[in-house]
Amino acid sequence: xxxxxxxxxxxxKKGVILESLKxxxxxxxxxxxxxxxxxxxxxxxxxxxxxxxxxxGKTKVVAGIKIEEGTPFPDSPDNGVMALNVExxxxxxxxxxxxxxxxxxxxxxxxxxxxxxxxxxxxxxxxVIESGVKVWMxxxxxxxxxxxxxxxxxxxxxxxxxxxxxxxxxxxxxKEDFKLPVNSTPVSVTMAKIGDELxxxxxxxxxxxxxxxxxxxxxxxxxxxxxxxxDVGEFxxxxxxxxxxxxxxTGSGLRKELFKVx
Amino acid sequence: xxxxxxxxTDDGLxxxxxxxxxMRPIKLQTGVIEKAxxxxxxxxxxxxxVVAVYVREAYPKHAQNMDRAIVKARYSMAGFSVEExxxxxxxxxxxxxxxxxxxxxxxxxxxxKLPRAEVDVFIEVLQADAGTRxxxxxxxxxxxxxxxxxxxxxxxxxxxxKAGGKIVLDxxxxxxxxxxxxxxxxILPRTGKVVLLQIDGDVSPEEFDEATSMIVNAMKxxxxxxxxxxxxxxxxxxxx
Numbered sequence: 001x002x003x004x005x006x007x008x009x010x011x012x013k014k015g016v017i018l019e020s021l022k023x024x025x026x027x028x029x030x031x032x033x034x035x036x037x038x039x040x041x042x043x044x045x046x047x048x049x050x051x052x053x054x055x056x057g058k059t060k061v062v063a064g065i066k067i068e069e070g071t072p073f074p075d076s077p078d079n080g081v082m083a084l085n086v087e088x089x090x091x092x093x094x095x096x097x098x099x100x101x102x103x104x105x106x107x108x109x110x111x112x113x114x115x116x117x118x119x120x121x122x123x124x125x126x127x128v129i130e131s132g133v134k135v136w137m138x139x140x141x142x143x144x145x146x147x148x149x150x151x152x153x154x155x156x157x158x159x160x161x162x163x164x165x166x167x168x169x170x171x172x173x174x175k176e177d178f179k180l181p182v183n184s185t186p187v188s189v190t191m192a193k194i195g196d197e198l199x200x201x202x203x204x205x206x207x208x209x210x211x212x213x214x215x216x217x218x219x220x221x222x223x224x225x226x227x228x229x230x231d232v233g234e235f236x237x238x239x240x241x242x243x244x245x246x247x248x249x250t251g252s253g254l255r256k257e258l259f260k261v262x
Numbered sequence: 263x264x265x266x267x268x269x270x271t272d273d274g275l276x277x278x279x280x281x282x283x284x285m286r287p288i289k290l291q292t293g294v295i296e297k298a299x300x301x302x303x304x305x306x307x308x309x310x311x312v313v314a315v316y317v318r319e320a321y322p323k324h325a326q327n328m329d330r331a332i333v334k335a336r337y338s339m340a341g342f343s344v345e346e347x348x349x350x351x352x353x354x355x356x357x358x359x360x361x362x363x364x365x366x367x368x369x370x371x372x373x374x375k376l377p378r379a380e381v382d383v384f385i386e387v388l389q390a391d392a393g394t395r396x397x398x399x400x401x402x403x404x405x406x407x408x409x410x411x412x413x414x415x416x417x418x419x420x421x422x423x424k425a426g427g428k429i430v431l432d433x434x435x436x437x438x439x440x441x442x443x444x445x446x447x448x449i450l451p452r453t454g455k456v457v458l459l460q461i462d463g464d465v466s467p468e469e470f471d472e473a474t475s476m477i478v479n480a481m482k483x484x485x486x487x488x489x490x491x492x493x494x495x496x497x498x499x500x501x502x
Contacts, residue, residue, distance in 0.1 A: 103361045106354050114462045214459075224470055227445075227461035232368045234455035237474055244467050 080127025
């Protein structure tokens with residue numbers, strides 16, 4: 001992810017990363033398909049309807065969910081609404097700036113959103129209060145607190161964890177609060193192309209030397225629900241097929257490890 | 263909503279009568295904007311898109327890249343381009359599309375030949391009917407060539423997707439709205455490398471393979487349309 005001048009990395013470091021990869025090794029000792037250590041803290045923000053903090057190596061993100069009443073879209077009167085936004089906070093990285101969301105932030109938001117939405121994690125038909133008049137709206141906000149590579153996967157993990165812990169505040173309407181029904185457990189796997197290798201969960205310096213990124217989000221059904229080729233770079237169809245296989249294998253492993261589902 | 267619309271008829275055809283691997287008709291023309299350095303107009307089914315390219319010194323100066331050009335595509339939709347009026351100006355969708363188009367074009371242009379330059383690609387969708395991003399990208403590479411910018415190849419885009427349980431080429435509006443998956447993709451035909459790829463929906467890895475091979479097959483025809491459009495403008499009467 002060439003994020004302008006502060007993202008410049010020395011040619012020497014680049015050489016070391018490439019050389020090491022030729023022997024199947026990454027600088028932090030990981031294998032090509034390994035993720036960094038993941039730590040998920042559920043219910044990190046008790047005042048939110050659902051929340052989670054995710055630490056993916058040194059990348060740190062917090063997803064918080066607020067569930068509020070609102071009006072449905074006119075073309076889908078019998079569905080609740082989900083909106084998702086990723087904030088690249090200026091505290092997280094020297095070149096992140098305050099102000100309206102950057103192209104980069106919007107791309108991240110939309111890729112994470114598609115993975116969650118298309119995996120049908122939330123059955124929005126169960127979020128209707130009064131058909132065509134009132135529905136539950138799920139606002140998912142994700143703050144990036146520290147950026148050390150692979151924001152997309154950290155965000156997807158945080159959103160899934162937060163949704164799994166979320167409670168719909170129906171007591172506001174004199175009914176009983178209920179756990180947000182969650183139907184699937186999508187996991188996104190982002191790979192960076194470095195030389196001829198595809199490495200999973202690139203850290204910052206790996207992103208800086210990479211030629212292209214690809215994210216594939218799959219659910220328990222092992223179907224592709226979202227895919228995004230990002231950054232300038234080229235992939236052969238062979239590489240993309242390999243990436244799908246990796247996403248499938250690595251994703252299943254993560255799903256089991258992090259969310260205890262198969 | 264899904265499931266209520268029958269996208270594949272009993273005789274196996276699509277609602278608009280196409281077979282699964284049949285494209286909509288494409289018309290492509292260069293030199294449509296007189297003031298621009300290069301331009302193109304594409305009609306892809308009912309999509310109508312104009313692209314104009316300006317090549318200039320990047321501004322502000324600190325944004326210049328000393329060893330290569332930067333590419334800035336701006337995808338925009340006219341207010342009247344869709345069923346319900348779209349509020350003009352960038353939104354999250356158009357900003358993402360601008361980004362992925364810029365990145366795809368960056369792979370096609372020989373950026374090192376134009377240090378400190380900026381290649382501005384202005385894309386205006388006059389009428390939208392599914393598949394505007396790849397129609398825009400296909401037209402943009404022709405407009406960039408028309409501007410005389412050195413290129414490795416002409417990017418070719420096409421979508422495939424899943425509708426009514428079947429993998430189909432070049433989704434129609436209905437298939438895009440009510441189908442199961444949308445797969446826009448763009449390739450540099452010379453090397454077969456993928457420079458744009460997005461998916462949303464639900465496809466298995468096998469279906470993905472089927473969709474991509476359909477797209478790759480269609481690329482040859484689209485590539486020819488691009489070359490013909492340039493030849494029409496630049497071939498010399500009576501020459502070789």
